[in-house]
Amino acid sequence: xxxxxxxxxxxxxxxxxxxxxxxxxxxxxxxxxxxxxxxxxxxxxxxxxxxxxxxxxxxxxxxxxxxxxxxxxxxxxxxxxxxxxxxxxxxxxxxxxxxxxxxxxxxxxxxxxxxxxxxxxxxxxxxxxxxxxxxxxxxxxxxxxxxxxxxxxxxxxxxxxxxxxxxxxxxxxxxxxxxxxxxxxxxxxxxxxxxxxxxxxxxxxxxxxxxxxxxxxxxxxxxxxxxxxxxxxxxxxxxxxxxxxxxxxxxxxxxxxxxxxxxxxxxxxxxxxxxxxxxxxxxxxxxxxxxxxxxxxxxxxxxxxxxxxxxxxxxxxxxxxxxxxxxxxxxxxxxxxxxxxxxxxxxxxxxxxxxxxxxxxxxxxxxxxxxxxxxxxxxxxxxxxxxxxxxxxxxxxxxxxxxxxxxxxxxxxxxxxxxxxxxxxxxxxxxx
Amino acid sequence: xxxxxxxxxxxxxxxxxxxxxxxxxxxxxxxxxxxxxxxxxxxxxxxxxxxxxxxxxxxxxxxxxxxxxxxxxxxxxxxxxxxxxxxxxxxxxxxxxxxxxxxxxxxxxxxxxxxxxxxxxxxxxxxxxxxxxxxxxxxxxxxxxxxxxxxxxxxxxxxxxxxxxxxxxxxxxxxx
Numbered sequence: 001x002x003x004x005x006x007x008x009x010x011x012x013x014x015x016x017x018x019x020x021x022x023x024x025x026x027x028x029x030x031x032x033x034x035x036x037x038x039x040x041x042x043x044x045x046x047x048x049x050x051x052x053x054x055x056x057x058x059x060x061x062x063x064x065x066x067x068x069x070x071x072x073x074x075x076x077x078x079x080x081x082x083x084x085x086x087x088x089x090x091x092x093x094x095x096x097x098x099x100x101x102x103x104x105x106x107x108x109x110x111x112x113x114x115x116x117x118x119x120x121x122x123x124x125x126x127x128x129x130x131x132x133x134x135x136x137x138x139x140x141x142x143x144x145x146x147x148x149x150x151x152x153x154x155x156x157x158x159x160x161x162x163x164x165x166x167x168x169x170x171x172x173x174x175x176x177x178x179x180x181x182x183x184x185x186x187x188x189x190x191x192x193x194x195x196x197x198x199x200x201x202x203x204x205x206x207x208x209x210x211x212x213x214x215x216x217x218x219x220x221x222x223x224x225x226x227x228x229x230x231x232x233x234x235x236x237x238x239x240x241x242x243x244x245x246x247x248x249x250x251x252x253x254x255x256x257x258x259x260x261x262x263x264x265x266x267x268x269x270x271x272x273x274x275x276x277x278x279x280x281x282x283x284x285x286x287x288x289x290x291x292x293x294x295x296x297x298x299x300x301x302x303x304x305x306x307x308x309x310x311x312x313x314x315x316x317x318x319x320x321x322x323x324x325x326x327x328x329x330x331x332x333x334x335x336x337x338x339x340x341x342x343x344x345x346x347x348x349x350x351x352x353x354x355x356x357x358x359x360x361x362x363x364x365x366x367x368x369x370x371x372x373x374x375x376x377x378x379x380x381x382x383x384x385x386x387x388x389x390x391x392x393x394x395x396x397x398x399x400x401x402x403x404x405x406x407x408x409x410x411x412x413x414x415x416x417x418x419x420x421x422x423x424x425x426x427x428x429x430x431x432x
Numbered sequence: 433x434x435x436x437x438x439x440x441x442x443x444x445x446x447x448x449x450x451x452x453x454x455x456x457x458x459x460x461x462x463x464x465x466x467x468x469x470x471x472x473x474x475x476x477x478x479x480x481x482x483x484x485x486x487x488x489x490x491x492x493x494x495x496x497x498x499x500x501x502x503x504x505x506x507x508x509x510x511x512x513x514x515x516x517x518x519x520x521x522x523x524x525x526x527x528x529x530x531x532x533x534x535x536x537x538x539x540x541x542x543x544x545x546x547x548x549x550x551x552x553x554x555x556x557x558x559x560x561x562x563x564x565x566x567x568x569x570x571x572x573x574x575x576x577x578x579x580x581x582x583x584x585x586x587x588x589x590x591x592x593x594x595x596x597x598x599x600x601x602x603x604x605x606x607x608x
Contacts, residue, residue, distance in 0.1 A: 089516040090507065091556065120556060134464070135472045142464030143471070152460045199460045214478050220559050222552035224478060228607050273475055281478045282542045284549035288534065291603070297528025299539075299599075302607040407530050 019354035021347035021381050024373040026357035029328065083113055084181055093121025093220075096163065097250075098185025101313045105330065107158070107359075107367040109188035111243050116250040117163050117186065119221035119285075123270055127254040130218065132200075132238065136276035139205030146254040149240055152195040156241075157260065159365045160334045162187040162306050164263035164290060164411040170398065171413055175429045180316035183429065184417070187334070189367035192258050194239035197232045197274075206276055214281045215257050218272035225266045225290075226280030227259065228302070235260050238271060261336030261365040262304040263411070265290050295406030306336035307414035308395050310343050310370070310387035321425035324378035329356070332367045335389035339363065342388045343370040349382035349418065349432040350397070356385070364390075381421040382432045398431055477560075479548035483593030486547065489564035490588035493581070496573025499566050503555045512536075512577050521577040527599060537578025541603045543595035546571045547587075568592070 014025040052058030074081075081103045087095035096117045099109055109115075116122075127146040135141035166186035169176045176183065201213075206229070213232045217223040227236070239258040240247065247253040252269030259267050265285060280286065280302070292300040310333035315321060333340045339362055344353035359369035370385065387395045396404075398415040418432035479485040500512075508514060512521030512535070523533030532539075536546060551567045553559050562570070572587040580595060581587070 094556070120553065120559065133467055133472065133475055135467060135476065140464070141467040141472050143467045144464055148463035148465075151463060195460070200464070203460050203462060203464050216478065220553070220556075222477065222559065224548075224552065275476060275478055277480065277484075279480060279482070281548070282481050282545055283478075284545055284553075287542065287545055287603070288536075288540050288549075293527065293532060293534070295528070297602050299527075299541075299603050301603055301605045304607070408532050 017375075019346065019348070020352040021379075022375040022377055023345060023347050023352075023354050024326075024375060026355055026372055028373040029357075029371070081113070083115070084185065091120075093118050096186060098181045099188045100179075100181045101185055101187075101311070101332065102180040102316045102319060104313070105369070107189050107332070107361075107369050108243065109190060111190070111245065111248050111251070114161075114188040114190060114242070114248070114251055115163065115186045117165075117264060118250070119219065119223050121220055122249050123219045124249065125218060125254060125270060130254055130270075130272065132255060132271055132274070134200060134204045134274045134276070136214075136274075137207040137210040137278065138201075138276050139207065140203075142200075142204045144200065146240060149195050149238060149255065152199060154193050154241075155196060155237060156191055156193040157237075157366075158189065158191045158361075158363050159258070159260045160187055160189040160306075160367050161258075161264050161267060162309075162334070162336075164265060164303075164306065167309075167311075167413040167415075167417075168410055170415065170417070170429070170431075171402070171407070171409065173407075175431045177317070177428060179318040180311055180313050180417075183317070184311045186264070187332075187367070189332075189334075190242045191244065192237065192239045193241035193244075194237035194255075194258060197236040197238055197257070198234075200238065201232060201274075201276070204276075209278050210276045212277045212280045214273075214275040214277055214283075215266075215268040215271060216273040216275070217252075217256075217268045218270040223265075223268055223285060224281065224283040225268055225286055226277070226283065226302075227257070227266060228304075229276075231259055231262070231304070259304070261306060261338075263290065263306060266304055290411060292405075292411055293409055295408075303412060304336075306334070307412055308335040308337065308340075308387050308389040308393045309333065309414040310340075310385040310395060311417045312345070312383050312385050312419060315383065315421060315427045316419050317427055317429045319427050321376060321421060321427070323425065324376050327374050327376055329372040329374050329383060329385075331356075331370050331385050333358075333370055333385070333387040334365070334367050335387065335391075335393065336365060337389050337391045337393060338365065339390040340368040340370075340387055341390050341392075343368070344386045344388075345370075345372040345374075346384040346386070347374055347381050350384050350386075350416070353384075353386060376421065378423060380423055382430060383419045383421065384416050384432065386416055477548070477552050479544045479551075481542045481544050481593065483544060483589055486544070486589035486592060487564045488589065489568050490586050491565050491567070491569025491572050492586055493569070493573045493576035493583050495565075496569035496571070496576075499562070499570050500573055503558075503562075504570070507556065512574060520574055524579075524598070527602065535578065536574050537580060537598065539599050541597050541600040543571070543575060543580070543592055543597055546574055547592060 163186035312331035523538035
């Protein structure tokens with residue numbers, strides 16, 4: 001390191017802390033001087049001795065590589081990046097699989113790692129046999145299949161999907177010792193392509209008395225939810241593509257309802273029926289489940305939009321630091337109300353915050369990637385992120401959310417996540 | 433048509449388009465295939481709180497107890513006490529406490545939901561296998577175990593929508 005000309009740190013104003021416990025300016029990584037600091041940070045990363053390292057020539061350069069495949073797979077060295085799968089006792093297909101948020105970057109979730117929540121397994125649907133039926137308060141009951149829907153004008157949007165039960169683990173009295181995925185892994189983000197639902201409803205001729213649409217899936221639970229007509233006519237789509245390819249079976253192949261910004265359960269997969277009604281059906285999954293029980297015993301029905309939320313994915317629970325130095329804090333933020341306006345990060349448990357950099361694109365109702373440089377001095381730290389959306393809604397503290405919602409609620413937990421970094425470099429979930 | 437009239441017509445069309453359901457000047461190719469009443473009735477399994485959709489048939493708690501013992505008890509326990517899956521009975525008076533027990537009797541706002549859900553999704557290993565009489569009977573049994581109806585009360589398309597669930601008034605719609 002002696003030949004490395006190190007600029008005195010005070011030379012760049014970007015190296016001045018912007019908030020407590022070592023948070024640095026969000027633009028640091030964009031500047032020329034950042035490269036030097038970045039290199040200094042790397043000195044803490046061990047470089048393993050390897051047979052292919054200089055001066056040796058790696059073996060994969062001395063023999064032709066593998067052939068091509070019709071459908072690609074990832075490197076075998078990445079096979080450990082998987083969803084955590086949990087099924088209800090006594091069942092195979094009832095439960096959830098969680099996106100490994102802490103092992104991913106950017107904002108797009110690979111289809112194979114998109115979270116899933118099923119109520120009685122994944123049906124094996126032959127698209128030629130599948131129909132979408134629209135009936136009820138319409139002039140013309142109609143049926144559509146995948147082939148016909150594919151000929152309609154399509155729209156594509158990058159948007160998040162989140163189970164409203166996501167992060168509920170943090171409602172436990174003791175902070176669960178789980179990873180970001182274990183606590184928050186029921187959120188993913190894809191480019192969804194489909195037919196605007198309004199186009200299909202218009203073709204069927206929705207009557208004036210109609211106010212709700214009861215959606216039903218073709219799974220073995222015949223999962224069913226009532227959707228307000230206004231949402232159906234606003235930005236709802238019948239999605240038939242996800243990230244450019246047909247939906248995965250676990251995400252509703254061959255077609256699903258997609259309601260931007262609204263709880264995942266209402267985005268009915270394997271969509272087979274839309275019954276236009278005057279009143280909601282009050283299905284099991286909108287009354288017994290997915291209703292918001294308040295401390296006074298009142299229960300709110302139809303609380304569809306997902307609240308403004310963020311979580312730091314690196315560093316996060318279960319990961320470990322490689323010693324003091326410069327790190328990039330990285331995380332995701334989203335809101336069912338629209339775009340993320342800003343994300344603020346704290347390294348001192350919420351006493352001081354500074355603005356993180358938002359990575360383009362910042363899209364409405366999509367995951368937004370945020371980043372923040374942090375010089376960890378090797379001492380104890382508690383990392384937090386706080387998102388604010390374009391409506392001005394601010395992600396609440398856990399204390400504030402519990403004060404409003406009580407201790408027994410299950411859905412729509414969206415409080416600030418706290419990760420404690422110990423002097424030994426371990427990272428764990430804490431309530432701060 | 434004179435020009436002013438044409439312009440007026442266009443204005444009306446544009447306003448109608450902007451205020452219409454689509455709002456994006458999109459129109460489909462009209463490929464929907466008309467569904468016959470028979471096709472619709474074969475698929476339309478939703479039951480609304482006012483009883484819309486309830487089929488013919490009936491059942492009582494006594495008949496429901498037999499079906500329950502055969503097809504439900506393994507997952508929901510004796511008398512709906514739960515384990516390994518959801519508890520269906522009891523929990524009355526717990527909903528406004530720190531440890532609410534949400535059951536059909538303590539929490540569910542509509543009795544029609546029991547019929548709808550049991551018929552479409554239960555038993556887990558053979559959904560949509562119960563007859564309408566069996567579903568009415570199971571619904572009666574679960575309502576009786578929760579102390580909501582008498583043992584001899586007959587549940588059918590006329591009586592079921594009239595059941596007042598104990599916790600109904602505690603539900604508030606966030607969407608009117």
